[in-house]
Amino acid sequence: MGTKYGNIAHDLREAIAQGEYLPGSTLPPITELMQRYGVARDTVRDAIGLLTNEGLVIPKRGIGTVVREVDPVSLTYSPSSPAGTWQVQTTGAGKDTVEEAGWEAADLDVAHRLGIAAGEQVVHRVRHFVKGHGVAQISEQWVPKHIVEAIKANGGGDLADASNRADVEKNLFELMTEAGHAPVNAEESLSTRMPDPQERDTMDVPPGVPVLVTRRVTTEAGSKPVETTTAIGAGDRMSATFKVPLKY
Amino acid sequence: MGTKYGNIAHDLREAIAQGEYLPGSTLPPITELMQRYGVARDTVRDAIGLLTNEGLVIPKRGIGTVVREVDPVSLTYSPSSPAGTWQVQTTGAGKDTVEEAGWEAADLDVAHRLGIAAGEQVVHRVRHFVKGHGVAQISEQWVPKHIVEAIKANGGGDLADASNRADVEKNLFELMTEAGHAPVNAEESLSTRMPDPQERDTMDVPPGVPVLVTRRVTTEAGSKPVETTTAIGAGDRMSATFKVPLKY
DNA sequence: GAGTGGTCTAGACCACCAA
DNA sequence: TGGTGGTCTAGACCACTCT
Numbered sequence: 047m048g049t050k051y052g053n054i055a056h057d058l059r060e061a062i063a064q065g066e067y068l069p070g071s072t073l074p075p076i077t078e079l080m081q082r083y084g085v086a087r088d089t090v091r092d093a094i095g096l097l098t099n100e101g102l103v104i105p106k107r108g109i110g111t112v113v114r115e116v117d118p119v120s121l122t123y124s125p126s127s128p129a130g131t132w133q134v135q136t137t138g139a140g141k142d143t144v145e146e147a148g149w150e151a152a153d154l155d156v157a158h159r160l161g162i163a164a165g166e167q168v169v170h171r172v173r174h175f176v177k178g179h180g181v182a183q184i185s186e187q188w189v190p191k192h193i194v195e196a197i198k199a200n201g202g203g204d205l206a207d208a209s210n211r212a213d214v215e216k217n218l219f220e221l222m223t224e225a226g227h228a229p230v231n232a233e234e235s236l237s238t239r240m241p242d243p244q245e246r247d248t249m250d251v252p253p254g255v256p257v258l259v260t261r262r263v264t265t266e267a268g269s270k271p272v273e274t275t276t277a278i279g280a281g282d283r284m285s286a287t288f289k290v291p292l293k294y
Numbered sequence: 295m296g297t298k299y300g301n302i303a304h305d306l307r308e309a310i311a312q313g314e315y316l317p318g319s320t321l322p323p324i325t326e327l328m329q330r331y332g333v334a335r336d337t338v339r340d341a342i343g344l345l346t347n348e349g350l351v352i353p354k355r356g357i358g359t360v361v362r363e364v365d366p367v368s369l370t371y372s373p374s375s376p377a378g379t380w381q382v383q384t385t386g387a388g389k390d391t392v393e394e395a396g397w398e399a400a401d402l403d404v405a406h407r408l409g410i411a412a413g414e415q416v417v418h419r420v421r422h423f424v425k426g427h428g429v430a431q432i433s434e435q436w437v438p439k440h441i442v443e444a445i446k447a448n449g450g451g452d453l454a455d456a457s458n459r460a461d462v463e464k465n466l467f468e469l470m471t472e473a474g475h476a477p478v479n480a481e482e483s484l485s486t487r488m489p490d491p492q493e494r495d496t497m498d499v500p501p502g503v504p505v506l507v508t509r510r511v512t513t514e515a516g517s518k519p520v521e522t523t524t525a526i527g528a529g530d531r532m533s534a535t536f537k538v539p540l541k542y
Numbered sequence: 543g544a545g546t547g548g549t550c551t552a553g554a555c556c557a558c559c560a561a
Numbered sequence: 562t563g564g565t566g567g568t569c570t571a572g573a574c575c576a577c578t579c580t
Contacts, residue, residue, distance in 0.1 A: 049567085049568065049569095050568080050569075051568080051569090056491075059491075072546095075545075075546065075547085076546080076547065077545090077546085085569080085570085086569060086570045086571065086572095087570090087571085087572090088336075088568095088569070088570075088571095089568080089569060089570080091547085091548085092568080092569090094547090095343075099347050099488065099501070100488045100489075100490065100491075101487055101488045105546095105547060105548085106546085106547075106577085106578085107546065107547045107548065107576060107577040107578070108545075108546050108547070108576080108577040108578030108579070109546065109547080109577085109578065109579085110545095110546060110547080111546095111547080219540065229540050230539065230540055231537065231538070231539055231540060232537075232538045232540055233535065233536070233537050233538070234535065234536045234538065235533050235534070235535045235536075236484050236506070236533060236534045236535075236536075237506065237529065237532075237533035237534075238486035238504045238505070238506045238529040239349055239503075239504065239529060240347065240348045240349045240502055240503075240504060241348075242348065243304075243307075243348075253347070254488055255487075255488075256486045256487065256488060256504030256529070257486070258484070258485065258486045264540070281485065281486040281487060281504065284485075285483050285484060285485035286483070286484045286485075287481065287482065287483045287484075288481070288482045288483075288484075288536050288538065289479065289480070289481050290479070290480045290481070290482065290536065291478065291479055292467065292477050292478055292479060292480055292512070297548085297549065297550095298549080298550075299549080299550090320565095323564075323565065323566085324565080324566065325564085325565085333550080333551085334550060334551045334552065334553095335551090335552085335553090336549090336550070336551075336552095337549080337550060337551080339566085339567085340549080340550090342566090353565090353566060353567085354558085354559085354565085354566075355557060355558040355559070355565065355566045355567065356557080356558040356559030356560070356564075356565050356566070357558085357559065357560085357565065357566080358564095358565060358566080359565095359566080
């Protein structure tokens, strides 16, 4: 025998998998599980804690331990992904909001990604992708000075102004193209980790749900970077889809 | 004030961020934290539990609560770049092993992805990508019957035989091409979630580390699927990189 | 008010690791 | 052997949700 709470968690996990407890319904109350297994309250809570951290259930005060809805990713059988593979695919329509915008000095990481020196001025834009009742993705974008100035000179507006939503409504990449800096390539790197408390708060991520981290560098002709982005997406509300041409 | 354990976790989190506790070193012992904050043992453990689930620390019996190493960028590899999707990593990054192979009836999900009827026979191949200290990715692949037979008729070997590593050493996509079913497109969908106990065991994933889920459908001319794959990768040992050509 | 989960205590014993 | 974290108990009180 392993641990008591491990065994209890195993039983509950199996029961959920067998459909004994359907998504949206609740597990037996702690008190009942205490009696059924003849253990103390904290032992049951440890078991539920395991399931919570696996993303299977969400305990709710006054309600019960609710079984989570099934992975929404299984719904992504939809027609075809939107043009531009850098777009994020979610299970529904969403809206972009610009939270912040302004000049700042590039840190080491951003400078490296943009191929500039650390400390050089860049425009930093923070956007939220709102879907349904909450933020599904936090996006931080950095644009080098000469690109910002080129767009401004071309009548594309000031990217350092948060109230300027031109890049959102018209697509920043189009503005770059019109300004003579057409992006031709994007390299995206995806990874995953658990959210920090701030991210968990902003996106209202339940316990047991990780985030999808996307780091992108977009380049124009000559492999010169025109922007770089780091996006943090709630793992229960989004996935990223890529269409890749193969050469064989 | 929030909760006691929440405050303690906050303090420790800040301290780690400030570099007071370096990766690889340990936090103060539970007993010391009990005295410092004047709380019970379980309260300290609750605080450490939070940090553990955030992937910041890993408690080790007899050792202490160890601060986790940050993932170096050099540890990432690109399982999904157009040229390297199925090629053996020649950079010494890792090694592919075939764990299982055989015929089975396609379930609803696989059938849908392959554009066939549920219950039709497909070859199911399970592979492990071994890297560093253990399995970094579990890969499940399904190939429709007519493709398997075409490869076999063309002298490419039997994909249903686990000891047949032709597809690994020579690249399955090349075998398909030689057999008249050249793959021309792949659509990959990436998402993330927490690992189940079996995955955690197989890949030796520490607590607080999610997995990266890659679902791919590869198609030949006419958008006919030639294979589909679901890969589960340990979030602390891999990332996926895509290079995407843009049209603006 | 009744029932749910959340926090916290004080103490006990066990399992693991290093010196 | 001494110190570390892991498990478990019995009980208390708090916070929240629903009827």
